[in-house]
Amino acid sequence: MDKQCKINAFRIGLAQFVTFEENEWEILSQHLSFSTLKKKEHFIVEGKVCDYMCFIARGGVRYYHIKDGQEITGYFSFENELMSAYKSFLKRTPNTNYIQAIEETELVMISHQNLQHMLNHPLLALKMERFGRLVAEHYICCYEDRVTAFITQSPEERYTMLEKTAKDIFQRIPQHFIANFLGITPVSLSRIRKRTLLQ
Amino acid sequence: MDKQCKINAFRIGLAQFVTFEENEWEILSQHLSFSTLKKKEHFIVEGKVCDYMCFIARGGVRYYHIKDGQEITGYFSFENELMSAYKSFLKRTPNTNYIQAIEETELVMISHQNLQHMLNHPLLALKMERFGRLVAEHYICCYEDRVTAFITQSPEERYTMLEKTAKDIFQRIPQHFIANFLGITPVSLSRIRKRTLLQ
DNA sequence: CGAAAACGTTAACAAAAGATAAGGATTTAA
């Protein structure tokens, strides 16, 4: 996947939030960097401060915690989505989890420093603030739904819902990661699947 | 509680995100409105589009869903916090839950229309965008922690943690609301409390 | 290619949570 192709994907992906004019894009694109993660390679590990927010041009990652020596996968991001250890990135605090590529993954990255630079750049500030706001607001809405699911639905209902709304990820992600994501154990998910099949 | 007192509380509360200069504040404060909710009065009900984002100058509210005729309380907000049905407010879609005062509650409110007006106001735009961004980012961090708790902790662990970090809300909120917030039934919370006391 | 690792299912048992109902204490409101 060549650089120009990644940049294009990035620009299209951003259009969901803000559209940049040519002159703005000119500046912004000079503040990007690029990286590739091999499968199982980590984007960030516990204890490090996250220095980049990324756009996934290709591939996918999982977010996981380690608790009592066990990995617990809490989330996934795939191509055309943004990805970062937000809290660490935003607050400049050590990250408390891990982000790992589950496939070969191509990233377009903005360093924290470059982002600050753009937020202070007279020609870009307003649009970058808006971009940041809209991205954050978008994720708030996602989180709202996720928390609501934990509050109002049983694990079985959460599974059924996921199957309806994102069936494709079952082809792409090991089932025990999905179990974690639903807040249950892999064994329990296996049972739920059997139950819901029989009905 | 008089109006000036509410405005002051609001200004101090905002300082956590952005500080407004006198001339900016002059304009902003003309875009505010005020309201009082009596105990059990609703700020918003299911199906309505939320038109205000609020600052709670005094009092508190709970957010709840109705599922199978049952109320399930998912969150609380108290004085000096912001409060809104964010997703509905941001996306202009019908709200899917209820927000109800649990005490007599004093609000400072910004209507969606006034917010847009300020976001388009040349002297205020940048700061309002930043304000919106920082608020949203702040809530993302809160949500991140909340989801992590659901993923990595048992109900009992979530309860213990809550007792450590927010003991005060137990004096202020009926226990069955807290049970919902933890993702369990009131009966189950009562059992957990007994268990953890004995140990 | 072949050994090792990863993965999903199943079983058996223990632990926890849900559902329902009852009882007593407290609060609310007419």
Added chain:
DNA sequence: TTAAATCCTTATCTTTTGTTAACGTTTTCG
């Protein structure tokens, strides 16, 4: 003030989940 509503606890029973381990299959990688 008194009846009604709210709230928390407890008990009982059912359902679900967690835990551990075993097994067969598939995938990974040297």
